[in-house]
Amino acid sequence: MAPLRFFGVALGTAVAVFAAGAFVHNEYLYLAAYTVAQYIVLATAWNILGGYTGYVNFGAAGFFATGAYTSVFLHKTVALPLFLMIPIAGLICAVLGLAMGYLTLRLRGVFFAIATLAMAIVLHTLVVNWSFVGGARGAYIIRPREVMLFAGYSQYLFATMLALAAIAVSVARWVEHSRLGRGLAAIRDDETAAECSGVPTLRLKLVATSLSGLLMGFAGAPFPYYVGYVDPAGAFNLAYGVNSIAMPLIGGMSSWVGPLIGAVLLGTLQQVLTVTISSAVNLLLVGVLLVTFVTVAPNGIVGLFDKLRRKRGGRDG
Amino acid sequence: MAEPILSATGIVKTFGGFTALDQVDFSVERGERVGLLGPNGSGKSTLVNCITGTLRNDAGQVIFADERIDRLSTHQRIRRGMARTFQIPRPFHSMTVRENIEIALLYAAGPADSEPRRTTHDANADDAMRIVEEVGLHKKADERSGSLTQVDLRKLELARAMAAHPRLLIADEAMAGLSTGEVDEILALLLRLNQAGVSIVMIEHIMYAVMKFAQRIAVLVAGRKIADGDPQSVIANPDVQKAYLGE
Numbered sequence: 001m002a003p004l005r006f007f008g009v010a011l012g013t014a015v016a017v018f019a020a021g022a023f024v025h026n027e028y029l030y031l032a033a034y035t036v037a038q039y040i041v042l043a044t045a046w047n048i049l050g051g052y053t054g055y056v057n058f059g060a061a062g063f064f065a066t067g068a069y070t071s072v073f074l075h076k077t078v079a080l081p082l083f084l085m086i087p088i089a090g091l092i093c094a095v096l097g098l099a100m101g102y103l104t105l106r107l108r109g110v111f112f113a114i115a116t117l118a119m120a121i122v123l124h125t126l127v128v129n130w131s132f133v134g135g136a137r138g139a140y141i142i143r144p145r146e147v148m149l150f151a152g153y154s155q156y157l158f159a160t161m162l163a164l165a166a167i168a169v170s171v172a173r174w175v176e177h178s179r180l181g182r183g184l185a186a187i188r189d190d191e192t193a194a195e196c197s198g199v200p201t202l203r204l205k206l207v208a209t210s211l212s213g214l215l216m217g218f219a220g221a222p223f224p225y226y227v228g229y230v231d232p233a234g235a236f237n238l239a240y241g242v243n244s245i246a247m248p249l250i251g252g253m254s255s256w257v258g259p260l261i262g263a264v265l266l267g268t269l270q271q272v273l274t275v276t277i278s279s280a281v282n283l284l285l286v287g288v289l290l291v292t293f294v295t296v297a298p299n300g301i302v303g304l305f306d307k308l309r310r311k312r313g314g315r316d317g
Numbered sequence: 318m319a320e321p322i323l324s325a326t327g328i329v330k331t332f333g334g335f336t337a338l339d340q341v342d343f344s345v346e347r348g349e350r351v352g353l354l355g356p357n358g359s360g361k362s363t364l365v366n367c368i369t370g371t372l373r374n375d376a377g378q379v380i381f382a383d384e385r386i387d388r389l390s391t392h393q394r395i396r397r398g399m400a401r402t403f404q405i406p407r408p409f410h411s412m413t414v415r416e417n418i419e420i421a422l423l424y425a426a427g428p429a430d431s432e433p434r435r436t437t438h439d440a441n442a443d444d445a446m447r448i449v450e451e452v453g454l455h456k457k458a459d460e461r462s463g464s465l466t467q468v469d470l471r472k473l474e475l476a477r478a479m480a481a482h483p484r485l486l487i488a489d490e491a492m493a494g495l496s497t498g499e500v501d502e503i504l505a506l507l508l509r510l511n512q513a514g515v516s517i518v519m520i521e522h523i524m525y526a527v528m529k530f531a532q533r534i535a536v537l538v539a540g541r542k543i544a545d546g547d548p549q550s551v552i553a554n555p556d557v558q559k560a561y562l563g564e
């Protein structure tokens with residue numbers, strides 16, 4: 001399917017999901033579904049660098065929070081409408097991704113992962129000490145009273161995040177099938193061999209970190225309006241970093257489908273658990289699932305399906 | 318005669334305190350077939366690494382097609398028209414044989430640092446299939462390269478290097494482990510490439526292959542070049558005999 005047509009289908013799906021939600025008339029459901037959509041964006045963004053390129057980013061929370069605090073800053077200064085804040089937050093996070101790439105991409109494997117974690121900690125410290133955006137105390141964000149075309153602000157937020165999910169998944173799928181994606185896969189498999197096949201590895205890795213950052217910024221930008229009150233503990237929450245890794249891993253990292261499946265399943269399950277038991281159980285669940293998948297099905301749910309299909313298809317594997 | 322396609326002069330490479338290459342000069346004329354010999358650990362692969370940029374030389378310079386390239390990154394050198402195989406195969410293991418070759422077609426093939434000649438998907442697939450057939454891997458074109466045997470992996474190395482459409486191809490023990498029949502096939506393939514204008518450097522321990530193939534032979538021993546000339550006289554050289562056959 002051509003990338004534009006796929007985007008059409010993705011957007012159509014988003015609209016259908018939103019329309020289905022309109023029948024339910026339940027504020028809580030909107031907010032829960034918003035969280036799931038937000039994780040689709042985050043997991044998909046993470047996978048462009050982690051799954052396609054093979055560089056594990058532990059700092060997703062840093063990007064997410066940078067997107068969120070960009071909105072806080074803009075809210076307090078120029079008070080743009082949200083749909084304009086999102087691209088700005090995305091661009092800032094893309095630049096952050098580019099900078100992180102320049103500083104750390106010469107590091108391999110575990111050292112890269114540690115560096116991304118360190119970056120998130122540095123950003124966290126900066127925000128804690130930056131009183132203009134609320135510092136450690138946090139900042140209240142007053143939602144606009146009404147928005148055009150939507151019954152309420154929650155609906156509007158949900159629709160926005162669904163659209164962002166459609167964009168993220170379409171971008172990921174396009175990357176996967178493009179010359180860029182082939183190059184990223186070569187880097188993931190063997191960087192030296194990739195260079196020797198003419199792949200400009202450094203440049204492509206910087207494209208991957210920027211693109212991944214851009215989409216994470218998108219995910220974070222509406223967050224202040226979603227929660228109404230942002231503090232560093234919330235925006236830099238461990239859950240963002242952990243889920244960004246766990247969802248692609250559980251879904252499958254080799255294609256755009258994996259993070260989508262992972263985010264929908266794990267995200268929904270977490271929402272259910274939060275209501276029925278407590279939010280503390282979420283991380284425990286993620287931990288258990290992670291261990292299970294890493295040991296039993298390292299290629300995720302998509303990998304399990306592939307295996308099943310091949311078995312049914314017959315001999316050659 | 319025209320300038321050589323490759324001219325490396327005074328190449329020095331040290332690892333810690335150990336000198337792997339000590340003032341090595343090595344050149345290849347346009348269209349020439351050169352054999353590079355030397356005992357294990359004499360620095361042959363290290364020289365290839367310095368030429369292609371996988372390693373940075375500590376001193377000396379590398380000129381390729383009239384341009385100094387030893388400060389360029391590897392992919393830039395490859396795009397200027399050189400290709401190499403790895404002695405220890407380095408396949409893109411998650412990809413099929415064909416996809417491995419397509420990477421080089423997508424990224425290396427074509428004039429220096431511009432868009433590649435072939436961008437359409439079909440042209441690439443056809444081209445990849447032709448190369449796969451040439452090295453005799455057509456039955457395994459859609460197998461994942463991670464599951465290939467060592468021998469097939471060497472063929473894949475060669476195929477991927479060919480897909481870069483190089484002007485200079487450096488084959489680092491591309492034939493190790495192959496049967497005599499297969500060696501002859503690969504030799505014929507390399508000769509055909511050479512006839513099409515590709516200069517070729519062959520690093521090989523299989524003596525008869527080198528003697529059959531090379532127009533000139535250079536010999537490295539312990540990081541120094543001890544001989545360089547026409548095959549017969551190099552083989553007859555007492556220093557070479559001493560290094561190779563033991564005293």
Ligand SMILES: Nc1ncnc2c1ncn2[C@@H]1O[C@H](COP(=O)(O)OP(=O)(O)OP(=O)(O)O)[C@@H](O)[C@H]1O
Pocket residue numbers: 332337355356357358359360361362363364404
């Ligand atoms: N990256 C490296 N770090 C440290 N030492 C190295 C490195 N690469 C090569 N060497 C050393 O440099 C010397 C030359 O190695 P090289 O691989 O170039 O030899 P070679 O002539 O290709 O041998 P062979 O015929 O076994 O392939 C060896 O002593 C080797 O141990």
Ligand SMILES: [Mg+2]
Pocket residue numbers: 361362363404489
């Ligand atoms: Mg060697």
